Every structure is written in structure tokens, then in C-alpha cells.
Amino acid sequence: MANWLLKSEPDDYSIDDLARDITTPWNGIRNFQARNFMRDQIQVGDNVFIYHSSCKKVGIAGIAKISRAAYPDPDQFDPSNHYYDAKSLIDDPKWFVVDVNFVAKANTFLPLKAIKAAEALKDLALLKQSRLSVVPVTQAQWDYILAQIS
């Protein structure tokens, strides 16, 4: 069982959208490192923090859980889709999605500023690789953040 942090732009898809939908395919990941985490490591039951990026309130907004492990992202085969990838083959797909289930909204939103200021989170992968949209979270980091937002 592992823990992850998934980024989303709330204007595009927010924790409130997930609360409404209950479950959603985490689509549109087009970065190899993020893809590899999803395809090779993320398992059903893994814990997820939902992080809002590129917006007014940047930070951790809620909690989710993986409800389905990696399967090919259908968008990559649809020429009319924004995420269409002509180089991806049906029997050798390049891009994957996992399904995510809503667990809870953060009672207390944890802003990036507070994440950066926390000694316990100084090694958080989010801070080391600021452009990666799927990052692992250690158990100690998970517990610390959970306590902050609960």
C-alpha cells in the first residue's frame, strides 16, 4: 500500500468536482515519469492527496483513494480529443489512467506555503520535482499532512 499526491488544476477538475462525481478516471497525464508511476506502481486501495495547482489557492485540497489500477487512456486513440496521440497503438498504448474515488475534502486546506515551511515535508517529492503531476508520498509525510488537514 502506497501514498500519492495527484495534481489537478481546479478550474479544470477540483476536489469539489470529485466530491460530486465520487469517482473519476485520472486522465490527461502526458508525462513519462508520471505515467510510469501510474502504470507500474499505483495499486487499488492506495491513498491519494488531491493537490490544486495553477490557481489562486495552491495546495492540498482533499483525500482520495485509487479504485482501479492502470488501464489505457481511451483519449489517446480519439483523433477529436485534445489528448489524442497519433503515435500510440491500440495494442501498445503509451498512456494510462487510474480511477480515483473521493474520500474527503480537507477540513483545513493546506497551502503550498505551509508545505514549504514544514520541516517534516522538506523531502516531499512535490517540492523536489515541481513539474511532476503524480508524486509519491512517504508514510511519515502522509501522516503529517493528514494531521494538518483533518
Added chain:
DNA sequence: GCCAACGTTGGC
């Protein structure tokens, strides 16, 4: 909207 960081592409 700006700009720095950084991932990807493509020519050599």
C-alpha cells in the same frame, strides 16, 4: 500575464 524551470523533440 510573466518568467523560470524543466521535459521533449529533432537535427546532427
Added chain:
DNA sequence: GCCAACGTTGGC
């Protein structure tokens, strides 16, 4: 396989 050019991300 290197590296410059280019495109995208993401915080401010």
C-alpha cells in the same frame, strides 16, 4: 548520444 530549440508547467 548530445544539445539547442521549443513547448509546457506552475508559482507569483
